[in-house]
Amino acid sequence: MKYKSQKVAYWFFALSMLLFALQIIYGFIMGFAHAGFDGLHDVIPFNTARAVHTNLLVVWLLSGFMGAAYYIIPEEAQRELVSVKLAYVQLISLAVVGVIAIVGYHFNYWEGRKFLEIPRPLDYLVVVNVLLFLGLILVTLFKGKRRTTTALVLSMGLLFAALLYLPGMLPFDSQVMDSFFRWWVVHLWVEGVWELIMGGILSFLLIKLTGVDREVIEKWLYVIVGLTFLSGVLGTGHHYYYIGVNKIWLIVGGIFSALEPLAFLAMALFAVNMYRKGEKKHPNKLALYWTLGAAIVSFIGAGLLGFAHTLPQTNLYTHGTLVTAMHGHLAFWGAYAMIVLAIISYSLPNMTGRKLYESARGRMAFWMSNIGMIGMTVAFGVAGVVQVYLERKLKMEFMEVQKEIEVHFMVLIICATLFMTGIILYMVDFYKHGKPTDEALETASND
């Protein structure tokens, strides 16, 4: 840690951890309900659990991205954050809006639009919150001594993410239009601008961990985010195949989403190659695990498994089935959860001064959570393929099929338990690092 104001990142990461834990709990509620144990139905029906599970994911990742920006931007811009006080105001307001939304979901206070369930009045508060955040980041960046590509790509990602929230607030009478523009937010976030954020964080971590020249890393960063947008923007078409819009999307979506894995492959190759080229052996091995892990698992989860059901001929049958949940879990885990865990693993020793770089617990956390998540993905995949075959091919009735696949949810729960154990170990490590301190500035040689 080189600047005192970077400490604010710690509290965003702490909020992330808290919300992540809650997200997992609600995931279990849904897993058990699918397996036939819905004892909580009267208190937390499935649609509540689902909205809470997905929204907590979005909020904890955003909180992680914000923490990452508060840590990275001062260091890249070589100056303190313009206002630490306002950063704390932003943190608290983010937490308050998040809590109101999550509690509201238990009392039918929501907007039933997948991933964007936050009710309209709260949407405006989200906008104010994000504007405050962006203001702090951008002013710091432009008042800074230098503007690096890493900082620009990260800030651009955050700015576009905010702008793209707006199409989701447009009111439509038509379900088709509603769905169409909802994907402008959701798809262009996760397969577009969030990848800028991921790329920015990845580039920062690679510069720090491998010691490879910044110019080389940042050049490839441009190529990767270029590939992301080239394939990802028109790749939005894969959401438009069967929702009531023109057939042209079958061709455009089919071609461009087939190219989407390339961006992720490039990212994985980039990370691994930089690691190989690097001569600096940074002692923070855990951060390196998570960084390389994010690049590789995102290629498998987002790239390959996305491609598995993105061609129109396949998607005709898999659209609206558990196959989507298979891809969704490994994609979000690899691309976004792991990169947040990577920046936390990297920055925590620097903010707290406790150099717990290599612990058995930390390595166990990495492997258990990854193996658990891969197991969950397989369980979802098997359940999804069976569902597709029985329901869409053999035309069996929905609930008859659900009975047949209940057993796969037991497997899912077992794998999820392994995953959760890994995450608990990660959180124990987080806790053991203690609070951030200004004394950490003095031991910044290894940062």
Place this chain on the structure above:
Amino acid sequence: MLSKKQARAFFLGGTLVTFLIFIGLTIYSFSKPQDQSNSENITEAVVRGKTLWEENNCMGCHTILGEGAYYAPELTKVIERRGAGYIKAVLMTPVAWEPNGRKMVAYGFTEQEALDLIEFFDWIDDVDLNGFDTVVSPLAKDNN
């Protein structure tokens, strides 16, 4: 070898071009001759039905147009599959509907609300889904 400047030009140029094509295609697909979203038949009842659909987060369990959660049945073509009477009964019942042991929230909608939702489903059924309706509809059994 590629320079950093060229890499940046590739990123900015590629993004701009694909985004412009994307906007163009969006305008094209909703232009009058190409529009297949059944927008001309949206009535007030359909809009009221859509509002109820959203206010109660039906998408948190069901799917429609293939979108939503995967806990409860797809509701595209549900009228052909179940008939309006069955749907009305499910929507209005004060006790939880429990097909094969999986519970639905007992919403206890009024008759008017139930009818609005049925109008909404009916409107959905006339959207041209590029063939997806034949996969989720029981009629597909006869057609295949």
